Amino acid sequence: MSASWPKGYGLKVLDVVDSTLDEAARMAPQLAGPVWILAKEQTAARGRRGRVWVQPNGNFAATLVMRMTERPDVAALRSFVAALALFDAVAEVTGRAQGLALKWPNDVLLNGGKLAGILLESAGTGQNPGHLSIGIGVNLAEAPGASEVEAGAVRPVSLLSETGTSISPEDFLPHLAAAYATRDLQFTTYGFAPIRAAWLDRAARLGETITAKTGAQITTGRFETVDTQGNLVLVTPEGRKAIAAAEVYF
Incomplete structure (x- = not known):
C-alpha cells in the first residue's frame, strides 16, 4: 500500500x-x-x-x-x-x-x-x-x-x-x-x-428521484446531471432546476 x-x-x-x-x-x-x-x-x-x-x-x-x-x-x-x-x-x-x-x-x-x-x-x-x-x-x-x-x-x-x-x-x-x-x-x-x-x-442516485433542501426551500426531482458550474440539476414537475448549494436526501 x-x-x-x-x-x-x-x-x-x-x-x-x-x-x-x-x-x-x-x-x-x-x-x-x-x-x-x-x-x-x-x-x-x-x-x-x-x-x-x-x-x-x-x-x-x-x-x-x-x-x-x-x-x-x-x-x-x-x-x-x-x-x-x-x-x-x-x-x-x-x-x-x-x-x-x-x-x-x-x-x-x-x-x-x-x-x-x-x-x-x-x-x-x-x-x-x-x-x-x-x-x-x-x-x-x-x-x-x-x-x-x-x-x-x-x-x-x-x-x-x-x-x-x-x-x-x-x-x-x-x-x-x-x-x-x-x-x-x-x-x-x-x-x-x-x-x-x-x-x-461515479455519482450516487443519478437518474433517480432525490430531494434537495436549501434553508426552508425543498425541491424534489429526478437527478439529471451536474452542470458545467457544478450545480445540481433536478427535473421537477415545474421544469429543470439548477441548485447551487443544498443538502441532498435520498
Missing part, C-alpha cells in the same frame, strides 16, 4: 489541533505552495454549515491549503477534484471500487453509507489573493453513532467495518495526496469537463 508523496506539496502533521481548517487559515499568509495538514486529534472540528464533526480515534482528518489563483467559482470546483481523489485513494488502498459512490455536493459513500465528507473554505480581501482550504474527514476506523448525525442523513460507515481494510491516517494520506495531485493536474490542464464526466460516472 505504498504511495509516493507528490512533488510540490508540503506536509504538516500535528498531534492535536483545534481544527485543521483553522490551522490552514493561520498558515495561509506564509504559504509558499500547497500544504497538507494532518491532525491525529481535533478539539473543535466542524462540518458543513458549522456542524460539529465527530472524529473517533483512528479516523482521518486533514486539510489541503493553497493560494487561490482563480476566480472563487472556479476554485470551488475543487470539491469535485477532492471527491474524485478520495474515491481513487480508497479504491487503491482496498483494491476495489465496488460499493463506492459520490454524493453531491461533497460526500463519498461506501455500500450506501457515508464514509467521508469534504468542506471548502476560502478567504481573501483587497489585494490579498486569498487562500482555499479543502477539509477532508474519512471514517477509517470507526463510524460515528446514529445519534451523532442529523435526522434523515445518510448513515455513517467506516472503511474497516465495510471492507476489513485497516489503515492509519498517516498511511492513508500519501495515497490521497498523490491521487489529488493527479486529479488537480487534470483540472488545471483541461478544465472542469473531464472532472465533471468522471464525477458523474
